[in-house]
Amino acid sequence: MSLETVAEKGLVLLGCGKMGGAMLAGWLKGGLPPSSVWVLDPHPSDWLKGTGVHLNDGLPDSPAVAIVAVKPQMMGEALPGLRALGNSTTVFLSIAAGTPISAFEAAFGAQSPIIRGMPNTPAAVGRGITAIVGNPHVGEAGMDLAEALLSAVGQVARIETEDQMDAVTGVSGSGPAYVFHLIETLAAAGVAQGLPEDLAMQLAKATVAGAGALAEGTDETPTQLRINVTSPNGTTQAALNVLMDADSGFPALLPRAVEAATKRSKELANG
Structure with missing residues (x-):
């Protein structure tokens, strides 16, 4: 799966705060058409309103990727909006701290391709580093796609098992x-x-x-x-x-x- 596929099939961004906004800015700067992006955010910034993306305007039928960029305490309210995309080819990429892959499998369906990422705040200036790990349904193409997307805000490192994510949080996240x-x-x-x-x-x-x-x-x-x-x-x-x-x-x-x-x-x- 390539970035061209993302442009063709679409990208959904759930939450566009500092981290989500930094990523979106990187993608748009890298050439992703605003018409290929759907953003769900209850309090959009003026900058976001001026990007030309689809804002709180439904969802595409089968986007290439759906990115969860809301705070952990907002998960319960926000995740049901993406449930219809579960158990399909859409890759879910979470950058929410402290939320395990199992929680997203429960929310979206056990067959959903899910990647968990831990970025850090230098992503806001394109100098972050994000560690990623996926469940068995992701595949190499999905991991490559996540790496390509996250490279817009810095380096990307793949970890072997999800239990390493806590140590990643302790070193680079915090x-x-x-x-x-x-x-x-x-x-x-x-x-x-x-x-x-x-x-x-x-x-x-x-x-x-x-x-x-x-x-x-x-x-x-x-x-x-x-x-x-x-x-x-x-x-x-x-x-x-x-x-x-x-x-x-x-x-x-x-x-x-x-x-x-x-x-x-x-x-x-x-x-």
């Missing part, structure tokens, strides 16, 4: 918040050392963004990159002695943070 907090605290630390607030924040944002881009844009590992900028007995080494402390530094804190997020993801999935 991960941007960890980085934002790093920026906050790094800037505050600069202020504590005498920098003006605006300068400290500018330095912190650019440092984190630049380091991330460098880590992605080189073949060297993050470990080697760290070694490259750490002179023996220099300023960076003095800081890393604190951050790499086994009891109070990143090696102790980050595993606890990811474990807490993973545990909470499991709790949400189990109701």
Whole structure:
């Protein structure tokens, strides 16, 4: 199944908030005709109204894909609107956190092709990463289609089993918040050392963004990159002695943070 098939048969988007809107913008920019898109959203934004898509205007008979992009607490009210598409060739792609594939099989029918995805918020600027996993009815063509669609907002990674999704949530789904907090605290630390607030924040944002881009844009590992900028007995080494402390530094804190997020993801999935 290709993007040309999506243009021909149609795409349904249930929910067009920040994440759904970012994806829709990417698809339209990539050439998907607005006439091939049906959006169901009770509170459409002015931007959405101006895209030319079918808005709250029924559904096509057998769309190539139906994407669930509503918040988990809205599932009960929103999912029945797509039930007529179940147990057919339409591929359902969910990007709703904490909702397992089994819940969609119950809502749409056990024979429905269903893919569960976990994107993260950098998708809003085309720099996200989404992990995906499908049920046995999806097939390789359906997974390829999901990957092609989600590539509009960043990278896509396939995981082997759905139970890995909780750990994905702990690392990349919730991960941007960890980085934002790093920026906050790094800037505050600069202020504590005498920098003006605006300068400290500018330095912190650019440092984190630049380091991330460098880590992605080189073949060297993050470990080697760290070694490259750490002179023996220099300023960076003095800081890393604190951050790499086994009891109070990143090696102790980050595993606890990811474990807490993973545990909470499991709790949400189990109701």
